[in-house]
Amino acid sequence: MTEEESERLLPISNPATEANVQSRLFQKYKIKSYLIKKFPIIQWLPNYRWQYFQCDMIAGITVAMTVIPQGLAYAKIAGLLPQYGLYSAFMGCFVYSIFGTAKDITLGPTAIMSLMTASFGSSPIQNDPTYALILTFIGGFVQLLMGLFNLGFLIRFISAPVLSAFTTAAAITIGFTQVKNILGLKNIPKHFLECVYYTFAKLGETNVWDLILGIFCIIVLHMIKKLRTINWDDEGESITLSQKIARKFLWILGTAANSVVVIGAAGIAAAIISVYPDKAMFTLTGEIQSGLPPFKIPKFIISHGNITQSTAEIFSNIGPGFFIIPFIGIIETIAIGKSFARKNCYKLDATQEFVALGVANIFSSFVSSYPIAGSFSRTAVNSQSSVKTPAGGIITGTVVIIALILLTPAFKYIPNAALAAIIMSAVLQMVDFKIIQRLWNIQKVDFFIYILTLIGSFALGVEYGILIGIGLSLFPLLYPLSQPDIQIQDSSIPVIWLELGLQFPASEYFEDRIIDLLNTSGRPQAVIIDCKNVFRLDYTAVKTIEKIITHLEHHNISLVLTGLKANEKNKLTEASISPLQFSSSVESAIEQISKE
Numbered sequence: 001m002t003e004e005e006s007e008r009l010l011p012i013s014n015p016a017t018e019a020n021v022q023s024r025l026f027q028k029y030k031i032k033s034y035l036i037k038k039f040p041i042i043q044w045l046p047n048y049r050w051q052y053f054q055c056d057m058i059a060g061i062t063v064a065m066t067v068i069p070q071g072l073a074y075a076k077i078a079g080l081l082p083q084y085g086l087y088s089a090f091m092g093c094f095v096y097s098i099f100g101t102a103k104d105i106t107l108g109p110t111a112i113m114s115l116m117t118a119s120f121g122s123s124p125i126q127n128d129p130t131y132a133l134i135l136t137f138i139g140g141f142v143q144l145l146m147g148l149f150n151l152g153f154l155i156r157f158i159s160a161p162v163l164s165a166f167t168t169a170a171a172i173t174i175g176f177t178q179v180k181n182i183l184g185l186k187n188i189p190k191h192f193l194e195c196v197y198y199t200f201a202k203l204g205e206t207n208v209w210d211l212i213l214g215i216f217c218i219i220v221l222h223m224i225k226k227l228r229t230i231n232w233d234d235e236g237e238s239i240t241l242s243q244k245i246a247r248k249f250l251w252i253l254g255t256a257a258n259s260v261v262v263i264g265a266a267g268i269a270a271a272i273i274s275v276y277p278d279k280a281m282f283t284l285t286g287e288i289q290s291g292l293p294p295f296k297i298p299k300f301i302i303s304h305g306n307i308t309q310s311t312a313e314i315f316s317n318i319g320p321g322f323f324i325i326p327f328i329g330i331i332e333t334i335a336i337g338k339s340f341a342r343k344n345c346y347k348l349d350a351t352q353e354f355v356a357l358g359v360a361n362i363f364s365s366f367v368s369s370y371p372i373a374g375s376f377s378r379t380a381v382n383s384q385s386s387v388k389t390p391a392g393g394i395i396t397g398t399v400v401i402i403a404l405i406l407l408t409p410a411f412k413y414i415p416n417a418a419l420a421a422i423i424m425s426a427v428l429q430m431v432d433f434k435i436i437q438r439l440w441n442i443q444k445v446d447f448f449i450y451i452l453t454l455i456g457s458f459a460l461g462v463e464y465g466i467l468i469g470i471g472l473s474l475f476p477l478l479y480p481l482s483q484p485d486i487q488i489q490d491s492s493i494p495v496i497w498l499e500l501g502l503q504f505p506a507s508e509y510f511e512d513r514i515i516d517l518l519n520t521s522g523r524p525q526a527v528i529i530d531c532k533n534v535f536r537l538d539y540t541a542v543k544t545i546e547k548i549i550t551h552l553e554h555h556n557i558s559l560v561l562t563g564l565k566a567n568e569k570n571k572l573t574e575a576s577i578s579p580l581q582f583s584s585s586v587e588s589a590i591e592q593i594s595k596e
Contacts, residue, residue, distance in 0.1 A: 041098045044389050052388040059385035060395020063378050067108050069262040073419035077114035078370050081127050083288050085109050086404050088369035092360040093397035097390040099356035101349040104340040104383040105374045107360050111427050112170050117370045119463040120321025125304050132370035133298035139371050140361030142326040147354025161450040162469035164432050169457030171430035181420035184210030184283050192458050209281045214417035217261050221425045228254030258422050265418035282415040290408035293368040325371050333357050333374035481505040495528045504540035511544050526593045532563035537571050546577045560589045
């Protein structure tokens, strides 16, 4: 083969072809990165191991033992039949395992979301879930859109004092509304103040058996939960296998305290009923519909007997609930996720959590779930159970489904007092009064915002209390924007410094200050505005500058803007405002005016 023929056989490098190959590889990398970001299961599932499954299975079963009694109890707070708490406890677990970024978070019914559902999702028909399911469906879309459009920054406008006051008010409201179940009282209104009044008014109707059982359950719950926090204080010492097993058993017993109490209370009730079938000694949960709910899109109308409501009427009645409930759900979930991500040293993608929670709520609405969020107590149990991946949620969801199919006939013996004890034990840990002293010492404005949010929540309901709190917390944030610090050097050539820039809330105030300046300092040759802190001019600000120029021109006074950014200069030029004078600095502007 000649040298010339050999050269012809060599591959010829084509820059265009190489660029196309690199472009395709880059596109494939971008697509893969996007899919991993939006579907985190793609990242952890290929690396899944048998050891992970063992830990996830133990954690999943342990969490299920917690969520089943909690779900039955929380459904009553939401104003729904007990089975809806279980309907809310499984689909979110499955969906989150695909979309979630935190291995510890468990989604499902929570005390606060149950209370918010009762506030906004109360149907005119008793125990009707229509409002609650619509809230779940629409709320899920709100959360999903917030995630897709990166609107997570909005939750930052809910300050820590407002959130603490809301949580405390919600916990006290939930806790006190359960007093009626501990006492066995009936026909007690839902509103907090009315609930307090009628609970005390009806103390004479107390069912002693419910009261004894309720107090007993609270005491037992407290004692059993202590088992999982025992510090054995024998590091470095060898312990026997039987000791290890005993300690593990005590930890599991303490973790499953809710289930232990419910099973024990139901057993006591069933035994007494079998001996005294004609005596209604305890107020029981009653029959619970067994089996899985149908998989379908929620109804958007109500038609039952003489009661009919259109979609428009339902949406009007729910009103701000479509935004408040998704917000609260996101705040709960993100706060819990960040806490455990820091503790267990992994990264939480907050934006993806919006998407995960939104999709979980949308799909949960198809199985008759009311709005769900991350649960702090169950997430803590999940973490303490050494869960390794989000697959633990799949185990939890599966166990809940099995319970719905097989165990619901036994749930009818569960006393309401036992469920009330579970709720009260859970929510009272959320009460935070320690913050009051710190707020008073650090910032008294925040102290009054906390107190007013608390009062508003008790007087009007937590759904309005949080709106009051957000409004009050925004006031000190927005007031400086409407009344900014404007420094004026009153001389032959007045110089005005804008400390916080110029936007629409401050425009009218700024115009008034300049007019006041002219009324008090005579008729200067010119006015200089130092714009080095002006990073954005909105339409109102541009119109204000135009009005100021017109006013000054009427008095033969020129206006010079100094240090203005190029983009903002272009806005004024494109607005056809004249005459316009710009200068790089205050000093050069004074020098320029002095020469005129």
